[in-house]
Amino acid sequence: MSSIAIKGVRKAYAKNAVVHGVDLDIASGEFIVILGPSGCGKSTLLRMIAGLEEITGGEIWIDGKLVNKMEPRERGCAMVFQNYALYPHMTVAENIGYALKVAGVPKAERAARVAATAKVVGLEAFLDRRPAALSGGQRQRVAMGRAIVREPKVFLFDEPLSNLDAKLRVAMRAEIRRLHRRLGATSVFVTHDQTEAMTLGDRLIVMNGGRIEQVGTPAEVYNRPATRFVANFVGSPAMNLMEGEIDRHGIFTLDAARRIAIPNAIESRLVGHKVTLGVRAEAARLVAPEAPGALPATVDFVEELGAGRVVHTDLGGVSFAVAISDPVAPGTGEPVGILIDPADVHLFAQDDGRRIDLAAPQAALDPAA
Amino acid sequence: MEKRATFSSTTIGLLFVLPMLVLMFVFFYWPSGQALYWAFTLEQPWGGGNTWVGLQNFRQLLADPYYWGAIGRSLVFGLGSTTIAMGLALVLALFTDRELRGHKAYRSVFIWPYAIAAPALGLAFRFILAPEAGFLSLINQVWPGLWNPALDGKDAMIAVIVAFSWKYIGYNFIFFLSALQSIPRSLTEAAAMDGSGPLRRMWDIQLPLLTPTLFFLLVINITESFQDSFGIIDIMTQGGPARATELMVYKIYFDGFKGLDYSGAAAQSIILMLLVILLTIVQFRFIERRVHYK
Numbered sequence: 001m002s003s004i005a006i007k008g009v010r011k012a013y014a015k016n017a018v019v020h021g022v023d024l025d026i027a028s029g030e031f032i033v034i035l036g037p038s039g040c041g042k043s044t045l046l047r048m049i050a051g052l053e054e055i056t057g058g059e060i061w062i063d064g065k066l067v068n069k070m071e072p073r074e075r076g077c078a079m080v081f082q083n084y085a086l087y088p089h090m091t092v093a094e095n096i097g098y099a100l101k102v103a104g105v106p107k108a109e110r111a112a113r114v115a116a117t118a119k120v121v122g123l124e125a126f127l128d129r130r131p132a133a134l135s136g137g138q139r140q141r142v143a144m145g146r147a148i149v150r151e152p153k154v155f156l157f158d159e160p161l162s163n164l165d166a167k168l169r170v171a172m173r174a175e176i177r178r179l180h181r182r183l184g185a186t187s188v189f190v191t192h193d194q195t196e197a198m199t200l201g202d203r204l205i206v207m208n209g210g211r212i213e214q215v216g217t218p219a220e221v222y223n224r225p226a227t228r229f230v231a232n233f234v235g236s237p238a239m240n241l242m243e244g245e246i247d248r249h250g251i252f253t254l255d256a257a258r259r260i261a262i263p264n265a266i267e268s269r270l271v272g273h274k275v276t277l278g279v280r281a282e283a284a285r286l287v288a289p290e291a292p293g294a295l296p297a298t299v300d301f302v303e304e305l306g307a308g309r310v311v312h313t314d315l316g317g318v319s320f321a322v323a324i325s326d327p328v329a330p331g332t333g334e335p336v337g338i339l340i341d342p343a344d345v346h347l348f349a350q351d352d353g354r355r356i357d358l359a360a361p362q363a364a365l366d367p368a369a
Numbered sequence: 370m371e372k373r374a375t376f377s378s379t380t381i382g383l384l385f386v387l388p389m390l391v392l393m394f395v396f397f398y399w400p401s402g403q404a405l406y407w408a409f410t411l412e413q414p415w416g417g418g419n420t421w422v423g424l425q426n427f428r429q430l431l432a433d434p435y436y437w438g439a440i441g442r443s444l445v446f447g448l449g450s451t452t453i454a455m456g457l458a459l460v461l462a463l464f465t466d467r468e469l470r471g472h473k474a475y476r477s478v479f480i481w482p483y484a485i486a487a488p489a490l491g492l493a494f495r496f497i498l499a500p501e502a503g504f505l506s507l508i509n510q511v512w513p514g515l516w517n518p519a520l521d522g523k524d525a526m527i528a529v530i531v532a533f534s535w536k537y538i539g540y541n542f543i544f545f546l547s548a549l550q551s552i553p554r555s556l557t558e559a560a561a562m563d564g565s566g567p568l569r570r571m572w573d574i575q576l577p578l579l580t581p582t583l584f585f586l587l588v589i590n591i592t593e594s595f596q597d598s599f600g601i602i603d604i605m606t607q608g609g610p611a612r613a614t615e616l617m618v619y620k621i622y623f624d625g626f627k628g629l630d631y632s633g634a635a636a637q638s639i640i641l642m643l644l645v646i647l648l649t650i651v652q653f654r655f656i657e658r659r660v661h662y663k
Contacts, residue, residue, distance in 0.1 A: 052558050073564035085555035089577040098573070099563035146563070 002063035002076070002153040002186055003028045004049065009058035011044050011210075018044050020210045021058065031180050031187045033201030035194060037233065041210040042190045043158055049188060050156050051075050063153060073102075078147035079156040083163065084139045086131040086146075092118070093127040096145040103150070117149040120179070137168045144176075148183065155180075155187040161196060173199055194234050198222070206230045224346075228353035231278045231346060237303075237310050239278045242318045243350070246270045252277050252345075255316050258295045263342050264358040275356065276348040281323040283344035286311060286330070287337040294337025302329045313338065401642070407635035414629035426636035436637070438612065439620045446530060446616055447594035453534035455586055458541030459579075463571055465542075466549040476546070479539035487536070487600025494532035495605050518606065522613025525606045529614050532601050533594065541586050548582040549575060588652040592645050617641050 004026040011019040019041040026032050034042040047053035049060055051072035060067050067075050078099075086095050094101075097114040105113070118124045121141040131139055140160065147155060157176070161169045177200060180187055191197055197204055198218040206213045206221060206229075214226035225231035231239040244254040250265030252275070260277065262270075287294045297313040297320060308325045313336060322338060330336055347356040408426055410419040430436050465475055482490070497504050500517040508516050518525040552575060560570045576583075599618045602608060608615035608623060615623070618641060625634030 050562060052561065071566075072558075072561045073566070077562065079559070079562045081555045081559060083553065083555055085553065085559035087556060087559075087574060098560070098565075102564045102569060102573075146559075150563075 004154065004186060004188070005059075005061040006045075006049070007059040007061070009045070009048060009060060010056045011041070011048060011053065012056045017056075018210050019048075019056075022207075022210075022212055024205065024212065024215070026186060026188065028186055029184045031177075031189065031200060031202045032205060033189045033191060033197040033203070034205045034207055035191060035197040035234070036207035038192055040207045042192075042207050045207070046079075046156050046158055046188060046190045049075075049154075050077050050079050052079075076153040077156050078150055078152035078154070079158065080143045080147050080160040082159040084131075084143040084160075086139055086142055088131055091128050091130055092123055092134070092142050092145075095131065095142050096123075096149050099146065099150045113149055117145045120148065121145040136164055137172065140164060140168075140172060144179070148179065151183075152185060155183075155185050157187065157189040157191075159191055160189075161191070162193070169196075176200065194236065198234075204234075206233065208233070224355070225278070226355050228276055228278070228348040231348065235280060237281045237321045237323065239280050239346070240284070240318075240320045241276050241278045241348075242315070242320070243274060243276050245274050246272070248272065254295075254318065258316050260295075260340055260345065261342055262345060262347070262358070268358050270347070270356065270358070274350045276350060276353070278346035278348060279320075279340050279344060281310060281321040283341065284320070284322045285339040286322045286324050286326075287339045289335045289337040291337045291339065294339050297336055297338050299330045299332055299334045299336055301332055311336070404635040404638045404642075407632050408639045410632060412631040412635075414631065419632075422632075426632050427640075430633065430636055430640070435612070435615075436620070439615050439617050442526070442613075442615060443595060443617045445526065446533070446598060446614075447591045449526075449530040450533040450537065450594050450598075451587065451590040453530065454537035454590055455541050455583075457534070458538045458586075459545050461538070461542050462545035462549055463575065465546055466575075467567070476543060479542045481539065482536050483540040485536065487597060488604045490532060490536055491601040491604030494528065494535070494601070498528045498531070498605075518610075520610055522610055525610055525614045529598070529601055529605055532605060533598055536597075536601075537590060537593065541590070544582055544586055545579065548579050552578050585652065588648050592648050595641060595645060 004024075006022055006024040006026075009019060009022045010017065022041075022045060034045065036042045044053055048055050049062075051067065051070060051074075055068050062075055062077070087098065090098065093111075093114050096117055097110050100110045100113060114127070115124070118127055121144050123138065123141050123145060126134060126138060131142065134142065140163075143160065160176075161172055164172060173196060176189075189196075189200055191200075201218055203215060204218055204221045205215050208229050214221055214230045216224075216226075221230060221234055225234060225239070228241065232241060242254055244252050246252055246262060246265050248266075248271050250262055250268070250271065252260045252262050252265075254260075265271065289296055295315060297315040300312040300314050300319065303310040303312065308323055309329045311322045311324060311329055313320050313322065315338060320338060347358070348354065349356055407419075409421060409423060411422045411425075412419045461479070485493075496502075498516075498518060500506060500509055500519065505516045516524055518528040556574055556578075557570050560574045565573060595616075596618060598616055599622065602614055602616060602619045603622070606614040608619045617637065621634045621637045621641065624630045624637065628634075
């Protein structure tokens with residue numbers, strides 16, 4: 001078990017910067033998920049921790065040791081690759097035991113540890129097979145086994161589940177979680193899948209364009225997105241965002257017919273400014289068009305999700321999704337009303353997209369707090 | 370849009386392949402057939418009829434210690450040049466693979482030797498390795514007489530092996546390099562994470578995954594050493610000194626065109642051809658199927 005400290009780490013290929021100054025502290029035994037769209041630099045960051053990618057600037061400390069110049073093998077990390085990267089000419093047992101062989105562990109002890117690891121990942125019956133004779137899920141397990149057999153200080157996962165089918169992915173997700181609870185090693189897991197991120201991580205790091213957008217627990221990231229990007233990226237369906245002005249009465253105005261009163265906005269610095277207002281699809285309610293306080297909208301189309309439905313509407317030229325559990329959804333083109341509780345509203349600055357918290361009891365904005 | 374043309378009649382198809390078939394017949398099947406015929410007859414050197422002698426030519430050859438000597442030398446030459454050409458090519462490829470800047474330039478530079486005709490190459494090496502004026506004359510200045518391929522059979526063999534290897538290093542290098550690059554990067558990275566250093570990774574991961582290429586090149590190199598060596602031998606040593614570099618292919622030429630023993634030379638060609646066919650079968654049947662990983 002060990003902690004990781006990342007200080008101002010940058011990465012550039014020639015003149016092309018892909019990671020711009022990342023600062024991060026990972027506590028010992030923590031499960032960190034780095035979430036972001038493809039090309040945001042998350043894998044690069046992971047590979048810099050692993051030692052597979054040279055660090056252009058900044059420092060990475062593992063367990064209180066500066067590892068910038070260390071070879072991967074000296075850093076004590078194990079990594080699970082996206083394509084598993086199993087050695088095709090070795091059997092499952094040899095794949096799992098390779099690290100031990102390199103480390104010069106005696107044959108008998110090696111066999112015992114490989115057997116024990118195979119039991120943990122459920123591969124006892126396949127030890128003599130070559131990777132080519134395994135299914136995707138089994139290969140994934142071999143990759144996991146190869147990582148855990150060395151009892152590393154740090155686990156690194158580079159989108160390890162993205163090649164599996166949906167059902168297997170859920171199962172492996174649970175298994176990784178269980179494994180982490182059992183081994184307690186510090187883990188860094190990179191993914192672009194927000195469900196994976198939300199379910200696995202003790203803390204999430206949301207990255208975009210080579211920068212960290214937000215660091216927080218899954219609930220924090222979901223309930224109090226720090227930027228417009230995070231608000232839009234985390235959550236399915238994505239958070240509804242609309243641009244408008246806050247008038248001197250502290251009312252957000254999309255157009256004459258669609259206004260939302262913002263608590264504590266009167267007299268605040270926001271009056272007269274343009275802002276982006278965000279509402280989660282789950283927080284809005286669908287009501288009759290004539291209901292008091294409802295914003296008038298028309299139904300665009302309805303997405304059936306089985307357990308619920310997402311009604312996509314046209315709110316004065318802005319598309320707005322509302323999640324409902326009601327089995328009966330309105331038809332396309334029907335006029336509806338949307339009711340938004342001002343307490344569920346998120347505000348983001350127009351220029352840098354940062355979250356704006358108005359001086360108010362936090363509980364009003366954050367139901368989880 | 371399918372761009373493949375299909376012909377309803379076989380005649381048109383046959384007409385299209387006819388030029389190639391004619392070429393193959395004139396330059397391959399006809400001479401081979403002729404050689405096969407000559408191998409079983411006794412051919413008069415100045416023409417004028419021949420006699421069917423059955424296997425007598427072969428019997429005579431196999432009883433001839435000089436012929437066995439040529440076979441032995443061919444093996445020494447083949448193994449020597451293959452080892453050098455493949456070994457050096459592999460080392461070059463392994464190190465090129467790690468730092469890939471300008472690999473396109475490497476590729477074209479290393480393939481050039483293969484494009485040089487064997488006699489031209491032989492001539493170049495004859496100058497380079499000349500004991501009195503060449504690059505190695507420096508050694509002779511320190512230890513007089515140490516290097517002289519014109520007198521010392523071993524020196525002569527070394528000289529032709531070096532020249533031949535030089536030609537094939539580039540060829541092998543291209544194959545090794547492309548095979549190395551088809552190994553997913555993540556495999557070597559995984560091995561690095563497993564604690565394996567660069568040399569250990571080459572040995573444990575890259576080399577085993579190169580085995581198909583390794584065996585392919587082994588067969589190609591040995592086959593070519595049997596056939597393609599003629600030009601180099603002819604220019605550099607002409608089989609000498611005292612037959613020290615007389616390989617099977619050179620002996621065919623010498624016995625046939627210098628000794629005017631057409632029948633004996635034809636029988637030797639048949640034996641050499643069988644050897645090459647055998648190696649090719651090994652290549653296709655055995656190796657291509659066995660040494661593959663998925």
